[in-house]
Amino acid sequence: MKNLNKDIERHYLKEGLFEAILNRLNNQNIDLGAVKRSDIAGVDEFHVRGASVSRELAELIHINGLKVLDVGCGLGGPCRMLVDEFNCNVTGIDLSAEFIKTARALSKLVRLDQRTDFVVGDASNLPFEDSSFDVVWTQHVQMNIPDKKRFYSEIKRVLKPEGLFLYYDIFISKDITIEYPMPWASSSDHSFLFNSNEMGLILNELGCKCLRATNQTEAGIEYFDVLIARLKDFGPPNMGLNVLMGESTKPKLLNLLEHLKNGALILESGVYKKESS
Ligand SMILES: C[S@@+](CC[C@H](N)C(=O)[O-])C[C@H]1O[C@@H](n2cnc3c(N)ncnc32)[C@H](O)[C@@H]1O
Numbered sequence: 164m165k166n167l168n169k170d171i172e173r174h175y176l177k178e179g180l181f182e183a184i185l186n187r188l189n190n191q192n193i194d195l196g197a198v199k200r201s202d203i204a205g206v207d208e209f210h211v212r213g214a215s216v217s218r219e220l221a222e223l224i225h226i227n228g229l230k231v232l233d234v235g236c237g238l239g240g241p242c243r244m245l246v247d248e249f250n251c252n253v254t255g256i257d258l259s260a261e262f263i264k265t266a267r268a269l270s271k272l273v274r275l276d277q278r279t280d281f282v283v284g285d286a287s288n289l290p291f292e293d294s295s296f297d298v299v300w301t302q303h304v305q306m307n308i309p310d311k312k313r314f315y316s317e318i319k320r321v322l323k324p325e326g327l328f329l330y331y332d333i334f335i336s337k338d339i340t341i342e343y344p345m346p347w348a349s350s351s352d353h354s355f356l357f358n359s360n361e362m363g364l365i366l367n368e369l370g371c372k373c374l375r376a377t378n379q380t381e382a383g384i385e386y387f388d389v390l391i392a393r394l395k396d397f398g399p400p401n402m403g404l405n406v407l408m409g410e411s412t413k414p415k416l417l418n419l420l421e422h423l424k425n426g427a428l429i430l431e432s433g434v435y436k437k438e439s440s
Pocket residue numbers: 168171172175207208209210234235236237238239240241256257258259262284285286287301302303304307308346347
């Protein structure tokens with residue numbers, strides 16, 4: 164597991180990420196003393212459909228003021244949104260030390276560092292007490308985690324009774340060979356895709372009840388189609404996921420789009436509730 168986690172951390176590693184983001188803000192003549200969340204939203208929301216889908220996810224429940232854990236928080240864009248727009252108390256945890264360092268620096272840059280907390284750690288071994296959070300939130304992370312039971316058990320453990328689990332994720336849907344690289348893995352060695360029904364069975368066994376599940380695949384495909392048309396007309400954006408994925412951005416996004424279109428993969432969001440025992 165230690166080696167797998169190291170490999171996954173290496174997959175996402177982009178050294179000097181914060182400096183690269185500052186350079187791009189400078190290129191746009193943005194005053195570094197007055198950076199807005201929207202100025203960095205192209206890079207700090209590392210999932211299909213960026214900030215708009217995070218806002219939709221938050222709006223599925225009455226999240227205002229709640230204590231939230233973002234598992235696999237990446238650069239922390241969704242954490243800052245939850246603090247800034249929904250007055251939540253948010254902790255983000257991620258395997259990548261570089262991402263957590265960058266998440267902290269970005270929070271400082273947009274003056275939200277007093278209200279966001281970021282921790283380096285493994286989602287399969289959460290360093291939090293039982294029943295610590297009202298909401299646990301995760302987007303596009305479980306594909307890197309082989310032991311799904313352990314992952315969802317940890318989420319359930321740190322949730323308070325009646326607490327809510329919000330997810331927006333990529334699941335396998337048809338038995339078609341997946342082409343790599345993908346945004347989360349360069350090869351199948353680090354990719355552990357499974358079916359959302361299997362997630363449901365695990366969560367039900369753990370005593371969590373599905374309140375809502377929405378297939379988001381069409382919205383994801385539309386988003387990619389617009390993005391690709393824009394790339395053809397204008398080239399890579401100054402502040403986009405290309406800052407994170409570099410030269411492999413195009414094959415990764417095209418492979419993901421292809422598999423959303425051929426039905427091998429789906430995007431799904433939803434809400435589970437931890438039943439009080
Ligand atoms: C595609 S990114 C999504 C980041 C963030 N959730 C977002 O949507 O902006 C996947 C993230 O999962 C993290 N990750 C993968 N395996 C993990 C693990 N076992 N524990 C914690 N984080 C993990 C990666 O480091 C990466 O930041």
